[in-house]
Amino acid sequence: MPREIDLNEPYWFVVSELNVDEFLERVKKEEGRIVFVAMSIPDYELMAYNMQELKRYINELKEVVVYYRKVTTNEE
């Protein structure tokens, strides 16, 4: 079986009118200039859906492997 997955978590900034100035200052301080990748809330939801879909696929694949292990090794 392939080596286990090792994921690094990105940090999400949630920015609205209430904290946009604070966010821009923070980015300027950390990056030296104002540059960032932005994502709208619907697109974030879409990405969350995609992650869940990947998780579902990995899980179902795992169950298939478990099934074949059971039927080929007489494990209960």
Added chain:
Amino acid sequence: MSKILLGVIAVLVSICGFLYWQNSSLQSLNRAYELRDQEQKEAIESMQQDFEMQTRGLVELQSRNQEIQLEMNRYLDIFKRHNLSKLAAAKPGLIEKRVNNGTKEVFDGIEADSRIIDGLDDGLQLQPDS
């Protein structure tokens, strides 16, 4: 007279010899059939056991797949029940924490699943083709 008797005895001995040979060959044929019958019974029993095990495994597989789908639906239902745009606009700090915690939870879950998959072949040896 004695010649006739000898002739009769010779014929009887020949018949007995033929019957003995035929009996021996039928006995060995019978043993071969019994052996084949036993092997076929064992093969059928083994196939039935395999079939039962595969059926049980498939039922479990379908049940687990349904659970996985339900888990996914439960997670995605959060987005349906809440207006994330509205919440993020009103409380960006709070949503930021939840979004990052959620990402960590999903990533940890995927890592844990892959760890299980990685360990599934531990202690197993591939069988040679028969």
